Amino acid sequence: MKREGTAMRMGLWLGLALAIAGQAEAAERRMVLYSANDDTVNKMVAEGFTKSTGIAIDVVSTGSGVLFRRLASEQANPQADVVWGVSSVLLKDGTKYFQPYAAKDRDAIPAQFRDANNLWIGTNLQILVIAQNTKAIPGAEGPTGWGDLLDPKWKGRIAYTDPANSGSSYVTATALLSLWGGDDAAWTKMRALLANTKVLNRSTQVFDGNGSGEYPLGISLEYAGLLWAENGAPVRVTYPADGTVALVEGAAVIKGAANPAEAKAFVDYLNEKPTQEQLLRATFRRPARQDIDLASLPGHMPALSALKLLPYDDAKWEAARRDTLAKLKTAIQETR
Numbered sequence: 001m002k003r004e005g006t007a008m009r010m011g012l013w014l015g016l017a018l019a020i021a022g023q024a025e026a027a028e029r030r031m032v033l034y035s036a037n038d039d040t041v042n043k044m045v046a047e048g049f050t051k052s053t054g055i056a057i058d059v060v061s062t063g064s065g066v067l068f069r070r071l072a073s074e075q076a077n078p079q080a081d082v083v084w085g086v087s088s089v090l091l092k093d094g095t096k097y098f099q100p101y102a103a104k105d106r107d108a109i110p111a112q113f114r115d116a117n118n119l120w121i122g123t124n125l126q127i128l129v130i131a132q133n134t135k136a137i138p139g140a141e142g143p144t145g146w147g148d149l150l151d152p153k154w155k156g157r158i159a160y161t162d163p164a165n166s167g168s169s170y171v172t173a174t175a176l177l178s179l180w181g182g183d184d185a186a187w188t189k190m191r192a193l194l195a196n197t198k199v200l201n202r203s204t205q206v207f208d209g210n211g212s213g214e215y216p217l218g219i220s221l222e223y224a225g226l227l228w229a230e231n232g233a234p235v236r237v238t239y240p241a242d243g244t245v246a247l248v249e250g251a252a253v254i255k256g257a258a259n260p261a262e263a264k265a266f267v268d269y270l271n272e273k274p275t276q277e278q279l280l281r282a283t284f285r286r287p288a289r290q291d292i293d294l295a296s297l298p299g300h301m302p303a304l305s306a307l308k309l310l311p312y313d314d315a316k317w318e319a320a321r322r323d324t325l326a327k328l329k330t331a332i333q334e335t336r
Contacts, residue, residue, distance in 0.1 A: 132238060212233075
């Protein structure tokens with residue numbers, strides 16, 4: 001009996017030790033995320049992911065350009081598992097840093113918003129819009145398209161971010177140059193537009209100035225206008241009748257990541273419908289998924305299919321960035 005009791009106690013202790021070891025192993029599951037998103041978004045998603053999976057996240061948050069310089073310098077010894085919140089231009093250019101992963105439900109995201117070889121996947125879309133402060137300009141009197149902004153009556157009333165400081169601002173300028181034919185006549189129109197603008201250093205100055213009424217119009221992003229409107233500002237988002245561009249931001253698993261299983265779980269979490277709906281509710285980020293009922297969610301965004309989307313050759317304009325920015329700088333200086 002004594003020998004049986006000892007054996008039983010030893011079995012109980014062994015089981016307890018194994019359980020503790022298993023808990024310790026589970027608690028130690030973690031990953032490193034490189035993110036270009038703001039801290040509010042990072043915190044919300046990291047906490048949700050940890051609650052859902054038990055995997056902790058160490059977040060390194062900084063500008064997307066800085067993150068990709070880190071990926072380049074760390075290529076032989078990766079220090080992160082996932083990069084997220086960066087443009088498709090950077091993702092396409094940085095595929096050498098990524099390992100393929102076919103995320104769950106990837107087919108809910110249109111093919112143009114993800115890599116054909118599963119090296120990255122789009123998580124949200126940024127739509128270029130015209131934001132109108134309806135207290136400064138009554139709703140029916142505002143512009144309906146990009147071409148309307150060339151009217152001299154808008155001189156000094158349009159806020160625009162310096163394209164040298166903003167990726168989306170550079171895309172706006174180059175998309176319009178393409179829309180207008182990409183020739184000398186297009187640059188004449190661009191100078192007419194720039195002559196009407198207040199060129200600001202940061203996008204937040206455009207968003208805040210338009211929301212406060214300091215600038216009646218803003219060349220802006222969809223989420224910013226909707227967020228100001230949700231918070232009570234008299235801001236109206238106009239989707240230009242002559243077309244707009246959907247900018248893709250996404251995520252990728254880093255090649256040679258120390259925690260590949262955790263990294264893949266995180267990419268799946270980002271792609272889940274509840275996660276994308278949560279991000280829309282909190283930040284008005286348009287989901288890359290196209291199976292979400294936007295009309296029933298805050299902002300009541302129109303479906304992507306309802307917008308006139310312009311073709312945009314990001315590879316062409318990225319290759320021409322230096323020369324194009326120089327011409328835009330000259331045009332801005334000449335029209336002050």
